[in-house]
Amino acid sequence: MLMRLRDIHKSHAGAEGPVPVLRGVDLDLDAGETMALTGESGSGKSTLLHLAGGLDRPDSGRIEIAGTEVTRLDDSGRARLRRGTVGVVFQQFNLIPSLSVGDNIAFQARIAGRHDPARARDLAERLGLGPQLSKYPEQLSGGQQQRTAIARTLAARPELVLADEPTGNLDETTAEEVLGAMLALVEDTGAALLMVTHSERHAARMSRRMHLSGGRIA
Structure with a gap:
């Protein structure tokens, strides 16, 4: 098992006290597996992805990811995990504007x-x-910017790729092309992929899907 989450609870601060977001979530992901994480806005999808990525x-x-208990790591330990084992693709591209495309791709690696x-x-x-x-x-x-962000993540050869609505800012045709390219490359590397998505069509392209509702796996 590459990734194992057990009884995950998370609340955010609210005006009247803590607001529960995740309420005892269990989730497993094997090496080489692709999984869509779906759910309504505010159901805790991005929160769960951020926790998994440290x-x-x-x-x-x-x-636990690749035998490491992430919840026991300090900030520097979690940063090392993201550098070597876990790659994250965000909806916002987070490219470095002062670097060329080639240097952005090479940066994480x-x-x-x-x-x-x-x-x-x-990859390019x-x-x-x-x-x-x-x-x-x-x-x-x-x-092209999202393709660059995906290439940057995969160039570091992560065992686990976490993608938070990676095509959310793209038009439908471009989104389909980018997702297809990402899935093909993930399959080639043997990495596992956990992707947050609102798209039923994109979720259907994953090998599995999990649905969050009210902070729990439905």
Whole structure:
């Protein structure tokens, strides 16, 4: 089992006290598996993804990824996990505007000590970014920027990819193309993928789906 979440609880501060967001969530994901996480807005999807990626801490519960208990790690330990084992693709592209496309793709892999120029070029070509490598993010379309963000994540060879509405800012045609490219590349690398999505069509392309409702798996 690559990822195991057990009895995850999380609340956010509200005007009248803590507001429960996750209420005892259990979730397992195997290596090489793809899973869609669906649910209405406010159901806790992004919160759960951020907890799995070590971007936040649960109030209680246990998170294990690749044999590491994430809930026992300090901030630097969770950062190391994201550099080496877990890759995150956000709805907002979070590219570095001062770096070229090629350097943005290489950025995460360099930090992880896994930069492979040949792999970076292959990812760029497969994502249709070959002619764009010397350009800067502001010169790209939204679809090209999201492709760059996906390439940056996969260039570091993570075992687990967490994607939070990665096509949410794209038009329907571009979203389908980007998702197809991401799924093909994830399959090639053997990484697992957990993707938050509102799209039934996109959820149907995953090998499994889980639905959050009222902070619980429905």
